[in-house]
Amino acid sequence: MTDPAHDADTLRERALTTLTTARARTTLLTSCVEDPDLTAQHSPLMSPLVWDLAHIGNQEEQWLLRTVAGREAMRPEIDGIYDAFEHPRAARPTLPLLPPTEARHYASEVRGRVLDLLESTAFHGTRLTEAAFAFGMIAQHEQQHDETMLITHQLRRGPQALTAPDPEPAPLLTGPSEVLVPGGPFTMGTSTEPWALDNERPAHRREVPPFYIDTTPVTNAAYKAFIEDGGYDDDRWWTPEGWAHIRGNSIHAPLFWRRDGKQWLRRRFGVTEVVPPDEPVLHVCWYEADAYARWAGRRLPTEAEWEKAARHDPAGNRSMRYPWGDDDPGPEHANLGQRHLRPAPAGSYPEGESPLGVRQLIGDVWEWTASDFLPYPGFQAFPYKEYSEVFFGPEYKVLRGGAFAVDAVACRGTFRNWDYPIRRQIFSGFRTARSAGDA
CATH class of the missing domain: 3.90.1580.10 (paralog of FGE (formylglycine-generating enzyme))
Known part of the structure; x- marks a missing residue:
């Protein structure tokens, strides 16, 4: 018989690894340029990089801390700003976006609470928690925005900011x-x-x-x-x-x-x-x-x-x-x-x-x-x-x-x-x- 505790440990480790990998990539994509490049809109097809950063944190908070854990909103006043369906990309630079330092702090604070939650979550009971689905969904969401931010880096004019081996x-x-x-x-x-x-x-x-x-x-x-x-x-x-x-x-x-x-x-x-x-x-x-x-x-x-x-x-x-x-x-x-x-x-x-x-x-x-x-x-x-x-x-x-x-x-x-x-x-x-x- 499969050991449920072992299954939970495996799921927890997978969720932790994928969340950590995604955040390391987000950090790279938002730390390799100066703040003016984070707040600028490099193409009307794309959001400012700082919008993606705070949006990643906001989605993580909404789904994992509020929906899964049932906690009160940390910053309910920003939900509308980072609602992808409420504001088209071309309009997002006009919103009162969190500045880079504040966006980083918010995303980091959310992540700290999520990692605590991950340690105590039982991966059964609801469709969101079954097999750690909600954690996997959020890791995928962050990686999809990392891809979006990489597209923004390709559209960005200016000197090379990213390197990788061929x-x-x-x-x-x-x-x-x-x-x-x-x-x-x-x-x-x-x-x-x-x-x-x-x-x-x-x-x-x-x-x-x-x-x-x-x-x-x-x-x-x-x-x-x-x-x-x-x-x-x-x-x-x-x-x-x-x-x-x-x-x-x-x-x-x-x-x-x-x-x-x-x-x-x-x-x-x-x-x-x-x-x-x-x-x-x-x-x-x-x-x-x-x-x-x-x-x-x-x-x-x-x-x-x-x-x-x-x-x-x-x-x-x-x-x-x-x-x-x-x-x-x-x-x-x-x-x-x-x-x-x-x-x-x-x-x-x-x-x-x-x-x-x-x-x-x-x-x-x-x-x-x-x-x-x-x-x-x-x-x-x-x-x-x-x-x-x-x-x-x-x-x-x-x-x-x-x-x-x-x-x-x-x-x-x-x-x-x-x-x-x-x-x-x-x-x-x-x-x-x-x-x-x-x-």
Whole structure:
């Protein structure tokens, strides 16, 4: 019989580790620049960094100290200021935000009380406390805002503030450029992953016809060929909405790229460099990904196709947690957690490939899919409808797989991200697919 105390100790340790990892990253992202950079708005698409910092603390207080522990609010007067649904990002600099020192103190005080709470919480009794879900939810929330703050750092003008080692060079990939995923049913989503969020649930069967999918994400070199072939000037490859968007906004290349004579340069976290040909392309919107796929005679994979490629184990006829199996991600599997500040070369992480031989499905770049963000059959909002339910619909496209900016706690084979098809500041790339019957 399993020892309940051991289970509780394991859950407590996992919650402590993920919360501590997230806070260390938050501290790095908010301490590497001076206060004026924290309070400035570097893009109308993003909040000031200091808003994210206090919002992280406010959400942690609301869910763990007030909801789980039933304690009185520490600073109820700031709840409205840090309500993400009450104030759009462009308007947040006009709010009476906590200054950096006060925001740090507030987030730190909340965390101290949360760690005390963690020591005494019994991980059963309610859906929020079962398997330490609420603590996992807050760790994921903080890591998602860390990713958002990293996007802000990329948009920020000025000298380099963040550094990290580059990924190891990848050996030349000598295998096929695409992989056949056999047709048939598979289990999509999850009903057992303890910290999975509501839009990942419940597990359900999906029938997927056979298809081919790229072995790796599309590279800068491949995307450059699309540019050089006049891809941005030929309306044949674009949806009407995409064509109107790129023409109306004079888009001719991925965000942060610029042409310098015969070569392309990009700006990456304050450094200008030659675009590396073997890296997955980054900072493209859904319209650009879709146009490239059409130009290449292919298409974007559906969300169900992407997940089957990432989770299906033909030998065991089951769905795994990750492409490599059920073990949590390690540095040998994927480029996650801001360990590097760029994608790894295409073909990296052979230990992280799927049983069918597809690589880099987790980490490196978020991958656009063809699918709208919609609920699974039997979806139930939990613990609040604003996390997922209010976003369901054709306005948002699904991205899968995470990126180098995503922590492992917020990235699973079932994890779903979504955004508007015009978004390019996010760490987005893609891979293409084709139906098995296509030439």
